[in-house]
Amino acid sequence: MTLTAQIRHAAHNALAHLYPDVTIDIATILVNETKPEFTGDYTVVIFPFLKLLKQKPDVIGKQLGDYLVGKTDLFTGYEIVSGFLNLTVKESYWVSFLLNHYTDTHYGERAKVDRRVMIEYSSPNTNKPLHFGHLRNNFLGAATAEILKAAGNEVIKANLINDRGIHICKSMIAWMRYANGATPEQTGIKGDHLVGDYYVKFNDVYKEEVKKLVAAGADEKTAEKEAPIMKDAQELLRKWEAGDTEVRRLWQQMNGWVYAGFDVTYKKLGISFDKQYYESDTYLLGKQIVEAGLNKGVLYKKEDGSVWVDLRDEGLDEKLLLRGDGTSVYMTQDLGTAKLKYDEYKLDQSVYVIADEQNYHMQVLQLIMKKLGEPCAAGIYHLSYGMVELPTGRMKSREGTVVDADDMAAEMIKLAQEQTESSGKTEGFTQEELTKLYEMIGLGALKFYLLRVEPRKKMIFDPKESIDLHGYTATFIQYAHARICSILRKEDVPVTPDASLFASFKQSTELLPLERSIILALEQYPTILADAADELNPSALCNYSFQLAQLFNTFYDAHSISKAESEEKKSLRLMTIILTASVLRHAMKLMGISLPEKM
RNA sequence: GGCCCGGUAGCUCAGCUGGAUAGAGCACCAGCCUUCUAAGCUGGGGGUCAUUGGUUCGAAUCCAAUCCGGGUCACCA
Incomplete structure (x- = not known):
């Protein structure tokens, strides 16, 4: 307790x-x-x-x-x-706390509970590469999954890939028209970027065509519908749905390029999944649910054959579930996927990491499931997060005003290198170790930056100001950790010792205020972790870790560990910093951030 | 317009199941490296916690109204 x-x-x-x-x-x-x-x-x-x-x-x-x-x-x-x-x-409480936990590398974790959670995140479209905003989604999902695991849940990390629809057809049509058969192999361009380039190209051409039509006297709405390249894209989608071999072949090829690109990005960022869903497999699933809902009388059909749900009693609107021609809409797909997930895994909770622009959609999804009496309804939880914006407003892929995820990662690693070199801290490292270190620092800073703010809040990122490596950052925590490891190295004490190390420790003198406050903070870690899990809020762990590192730095400055006043004090302080390092490592590992032993 | 979310220091954010004099980081100013890594530490200035009213021993925190910013309310995804 x-x-x-x-x-x-x-x-x-x-x-x-x-x-x-x-x-x-x-x-x-x-x-x-x-x-x-x-x-x-x-x-x-x-x-x-x-x-x-x-x-x-x-x-x-x-x-x-x-x-x-x-x-x-x-x-x-x-x-x-x-x-x-x-x-x-009592002093003895703090001391026995230390003795009981300084060897425990799983300190803070909860015992396994019988609870299975799926967390869906990333869920990219296959028409463009990941941008900075997607990074928030990925890091949030990955960190939350790890936190839930640490809290004893069984966790399934899922990715629902949006691999079909008009967006990919836009990239396809632009590629067919303008690429002269260019491939990633041939051009040396990463597959997701290549496909993304043609998505941007589509929109450029589209805008031109609309402008021309308007100049020729068409009104804007008609022009948007009648632009030839848009009509071509829609024709492509129809052919895709009809199973046209040629279209399917190109679709597969281009998606393949994108997946190869995503794999590189995911690997670099340390993002992984236990289960992949593809929308091309699942987009038809919802229809049966809608049928059943019609039979139950929960849903109703309008004269044109379209199917609706009435949520006005719940304070919302009527919502379309099947078009007049019987084809499914976005919501229909999501109904199907929600049921599929539940049927496959018997989930206690199904978490969706999705931006807050879809709050209404997710609310409706859960409500419909509840109305239909589907058992998955209760477990649906929308982990809603604010979008990352630029000082100029929202990022728009189709306008090319995005901060690319790969570029951002590379820039952060470069920044880490520059800072390390300029402060002359590269001595005693091999080139290989340095490469690893720069990644740790650069990617750590990136992840921390996006995780340290409460998910619900939107954030503004100014690309002109690079992400800081001072103050409230992963670097600060990494630095505190490296300092601790440095002390341990010099004292010839392992970073993760066993219980024999201080087996004969006896406390006789009083704790200093700073010793007390750091031990007190360590004692709170399990509570902080449990709260972060209950609230699905990684930022709580960022906060805590920073404060703990700060406490250590203050302590470090005020009291010597290796030259403590007595052997007893030295042992006590060693135990304290061993557990401090261990807790920092544990918390940051959940965020996907590694801490170096030297930096 | 309906519903949802946000508004705390110049900037970025903690604190919000009501509790002591509202805290960090950045930026700014002044100090600290013959002593365990100065990517650090110490101190300083900087606040009508959007506004108004209510609830009570006590409100940044809860309630109501208002103002500002954003999202959403498609036979788009």
Whole structure:
């Protein structure tokens, strides 16, 4: 049990003893960290009990404080400051905490629970390469998956590839018209980029054609519909749906190029999946669900044969599920895929990492499933995140105003190299080690930058200002870790020692304030991790890790570890920094960020 | 217009199940390297927590209204 939970229970018991006639809900007992300007480690807030107990805060505080110090084995003393009971935790508690955990490389993880979660993320379209905005999605999905695993869940990482539809047909038609058969092999251009170039080309040509038609007297809407290249793309889509061999062949070829490109990007970024869904396999699945819904009377048909669901009672609108010609729309596909996922895996939860522009869509998806009585409905959860924007506004692939993911990764690695070289820190590394180090620093900074903000919030990225390697960054945490490893190296202590190392440790002197606060922070890690898992919020771990690294840096500056005042102090501090490094590594690993032993 | 989300220091963000004098980073200013890695540490300036009202011992946090910004409400995906 965590320390705060122990304190809450102890206080609850104490009040039950002191005031047997009054029942106090344990939820009203608030245990906070004591503010640094007061003596103590944790604080019980007395105010909520005043009315119930009909007593003054100081009286309750004294009774509670005396009881807790006298009857439990947790505290050495207390202070009451205007309604706040500040408790000081026993030295021996902190020391045995350290002894119990400094060898535990899985510290903070929860035991396996019987809960299976799928998390769908990335889910790219195959008409263009990944851009900076997609990176947020990928990192968020990957980190959340790891956090859920650490919290004891069985996790399936899924990617739903949007490999069919008008968007890829646009790339195809532009390629057919303008590429002269260019391939990635021939041009040396990465496959996803090559296909993306023709997507941009399509839009350039399209814009020109629309302009011409408008100049010739057409109104804008008609021009947009009648532009020849658009009509060609739509014709291509019809042929694709009819199974035209030639079209399918080109489609497969171009998708193949894109997948080869994606593989390189995913590998570079450390993104992986357990299960791939392809929309070309699943896009027809929803129709059966709609049929069943019609039979149940949950859905209804309009005169033209289109099928709808009425969500006006739920405060939403009517929503189309099948077109008049019987073809399915986006929502229909998603109904089918949601059911497929559930049927295949019997999921307790199905998480969708999707930008917040689809909040309404996801709400409707879940509602329809609920109305249809599908068992998958309850588990659907939209992990909604704000989009990454440029100072000029949203990124638009079709206008080519995007920060490319591959470029961004390469630039960050280059920046890491420049900074390392300019501060003269390359000594003692082989070229191979340096290459690895630059990747760790560059990609770490990139991931941290995108994960440190709460998912829900949108973020603005200015490409002119490169991502910082100082302050609230992965680099800062990596640096603290490298410093710890450096000390351990010099002391000839392994980074992950076994329990024999400090087996004979005995505590006799008091902990210094900085020693206390760093151990206190370490004790909170399991709580932080559990909360991050419950909220599906990796930014909580970024925050915590930064604070812990900061605490270490302050400590490092104030007290020597290798030249501690005594052997006892030295051992205690070694245990502290070993666990600190271990926790930092653990938390950052969940973010997909590695920490170097030297930098 | 309906629904959803955001508005905290010059900038980027924590804090939001109500708790002590609202915290970090960047930027700015002043210090700290014959001592374990200065990608660091210490200190300083900088705030009507969008506005107004309410709830109460106590509100950045909860409620209501308003203002600003964004998203969405397609037989697009």
